[in-house]
Amino acid sequence: xxxxxxxxxxxxxxxxxxxxxxxxxxxxxxxxxxxxxxxxxxxxxxxxxxxxxxxxxxxxxxxxxxxxxxxxxxxxxxxxxxxxxxxxxxxxxxxxxxxxxxxxxxxxxxxxxxxxxxxx
Amino acid sequence: xxxxxxxxxxxxxxxxxxxxxxxxxxxxxxxxxxxxxxxxxxxxxxxxxxxxxxxxxxxxxxxxxxxxxxxxxxxxxxxxxxxxxxxxxxxxxxxxxxxxxxxxxxxxxx
Numbered sequence: 275x276x277x278x279x280x281x282x283x284x285x286x287x288x289x290x291x292x293x294x295x296x297x298x299x300x301x302x303x304x305x306x307x308x309x310x311x312x313x314x315x316x317x318x319x320x321x322x323x324x325x326x327x328x329x330x331x332x333x334x335x336x337x338x339x340x341x342x343x344x345x346x347x348x349x350x351x352x353x354x355x356x357x358x359x360x361x362x363x364x365x366x367x368x369x370x371x372x373x374x375x376x377x378x379x380x381x382x383x384x385x386x387x388x389x390x391x392x393x394x
Numbered sequence: 395x396x397x398x399x400x401x402x403x404x405x406x407x408x409x410x411x412x413x414x415x416x417x418x419x420x421x422x423x424x425x426x427x428x429x430x431x432x433x434x435x436x437x438x439x440x441x442x443x444x445x446x447x448x449x450x451x452x453x454x455x456x457x458x459x460x461x462x463x464x465x466x467x468x469x470x471x472x473x474x475x476x477x478x479x480x481x482x483x484x485x486x487x488x489x490x491x492x493x494x495x496x497x498x499x500x501x502x503x504x
Contacts, residue, residue, distance in 0.1 A: 318498040319495040320397075320495060374445070379491060380493055382445070384439040
């Protein structure tokens with residue numbers, strides 16, 4: 275059974291940073307793209323970032339490019355999202371998701387999410 | 395990348411069929427047969443309902459079906475049931491090798 279467990283969210287001041295993690299199990303982690311999708315309170319879904327199975331290729335939404343960095347540790351089956359220069363509009367639940375194969379940015383399994391609250 | 399356009403709300407009575415639309419551009423919906431649909435109940439993670447325009451993941455009811463014409467994709471829910479009341483989001487692969495979501499449609503079962 276695929277399981278994705280996010281952690282690392284919390285309350286952070288504007289301009290601050292956080293590192294989100296996603297522990298994966300139930301599948302061969304290195305063979306699949308991994309993704310981050312966020313959802314602001316009461317709003318819709320926004321695709322944030324994706325990384326290929328090998329970690330060689332990364333992709334970002336324009337809204338986070340230059341501020342967020344996606345990475346993965348295939349030896350520990352863990353996905354990361356380093357978020358910096360945080361703004362109020364980054365407040366959201368951040369979902370970790372798995373792609374259907376190494377290069378696809380489409381989520382096919384989702385975690386339950388971790389809340390990032392950017393506020394002074 | 396602008397969000398795909400979905401109607402804010404659609405409603406129907408139990409047993410009826412409803413169709414949700416999702417409009418994009420030739421750089422996303424119109425350019426690829428990689429449109430997906432997700433169902434989200436309040437406080438829950440999204441659940442994949444359709445992928446690659448008209449394919450259902452294992453375990454999804456055949457009351458859900460997808461199609462596409464040009465830059466617009468559609469999700470049809472047949473035999474509407476109370477449990478279908480939720481938010482629905484479309485998504486599409488884009489020319490930037492990213493994914494773009496729709497604005498979301500709230501489905502109400504009357």
